[in-house]
């Protein structure tokens with residue numbers, strides 16, 4: 381083995397990646413391209429023998445990081461080890477899978493057995509993918525996962541990437557989540573993450589999207605630990621506004637999602653002054669059971685032309701990541717609310733900033749404190765009942781193109797209810813005429829099942845609206861007396877009344 385390969389360290393904390401459906405596979409492909417770039421895995425076609433092997437350290441700016449988080453070691457020839465993505469690619473449309481496998485850059489880095497599909501098609505329907513076409517594919521996928529888990533040193537998590545509109549991305553993913561949760565809970569407590577392309581407002585090319593989406597959210601609520609939401613409308617606007625691309629392509633949208641996925645896992649893949657892992661992410665980002673639907677912001681986001689006018693200081697990056705224009709799913713995390721119309725102010729319940737590049741802990745801590753401190757521009761959006769609700773990690777690692785320092789901001793913001801409200805609204809419109817219900821019934825999903833999924837989405841939305849409603853100040857400003865003075869109007873429910881009694 382080459383010197384530069386032997387000195388590379390292992391983290392021993394692995395993630396298994398599963399991409400499902402057309403959008404899931406296209407996004408996943410971008411993600412793997414980025415992973416190869418960041419860890420220095422060769423995707424150049426010039427020398428076939430070098431494909432999948434490590435590029436020489438001299439060609440890589442920044443540390444190589446822990447490649448074993450996402451890659452397995454393959455065959456070694458000529459003192460070179462080939463690295464193979466720990467990825468499983470699934471679809472009910474072989475044509476779409478073939479186009480991924482034929483991708484000139486990363487197509488042949490996947491192991492052929494990891495590409496699992498048939499040509500049966502889900503007919504765009506969750507029910508068909510879940511009950512009819514999915515079981516065989518899910519069995520084959522579970523078998524691959526079992527083998528991977530046995531090889532792992534300490535499995536950190538399983539990450540999914542799929543859309544919440546099409547039949548395969550929703551139905552097959554749902555079936556896999558259900559099967560894997562059961563299996564993994566018995567094996568290890570791995571974190572299940574999902575990167576989801578939610579239905580975009582006003583853009584839809586799948587008629588059954590409202591039903592599919594609600595069934596998908598129900599599965600995500602039940603079986604996953606963290607859900608990161610994106611939509612094509614928000615991503616398209618970021619491309620147009622910030623990246624100055626007039627006609628963004630799917631590749632441009634997918635590459636923003638890939639950057640977020642990279643940022644969220646970079647604390648695991650690189651060392652740095654502030655370290656973290658998926659379990660810490662889980663603890664910090666999910667303050668209430670069942671409230672694990674997260675939105676993202678990222679920085680820097682600018683075109684090459686405008687990039688030269690900016691300096692990526694912590695402050696500049698923080699301003700960009702908090703900007704409502706840079707949120708990757710359509711909702712307003714800085715909604716000031718409108719009491720007259722009964723609209724609640726948006727709240728950041730818990731957040732995570734993943735900084736990549738050369739940053740000092742002190743400057744990051746200071747910037748995060750400034751954002752939340754009393755009287756700051758953002759203060760009112762941070763509830764007082766979770767003090768210090770932004771956790772951070774800082775890691776090194778190679779960046780994309782000419783970016784030296786970057787940040788990804790994942791946040792549990794109550795404005796996420798807007799995403800669910802949109803799906804409920806379109807579900808209701810479609811269900812009014814009972815249109816397409818028979819398509820689901822044919823494949824084993826009854827009207828009651830559809831109705832239940834819709835009500836569960838309503839439950840998620842209501843829970844977030846409720847968090848946004850909670851009065852901030854449970855205590856009056858300190859009166860200087862020995863006991864805190866509780867503000868009666870802050871008490872909203874029996875649980876809080878009991879806590880108040882205890883404190884009294």
Ligand SMILES: Nc1nc2c(ncn2[C@@H]2O[C@H](COP(=O)(O)OP(=O)(O)OP(=O)(O)O)[C@@H](O)[C@H]2O)c(=O)[nH]1
Nearest residue numbers: 401402403406502504543545546547548549630633
């Ligand atoms: N961002 C992005 N969105 C995509 C891409 N391909 C499809 N979509 C969107 O994904 C949604 C449809 O989901 P698909 O992933 O095509 O569906 P599927 O999971 O393959 O399910 P089927 O219905 O069985 O084909 C639509 O809203 C598309 O606009 C892509 O490459 N990138």
Ligand SMILES: [Mg+2]
Nearest residue numbers: 401402473548
């Ligand atoms: Mg498809």
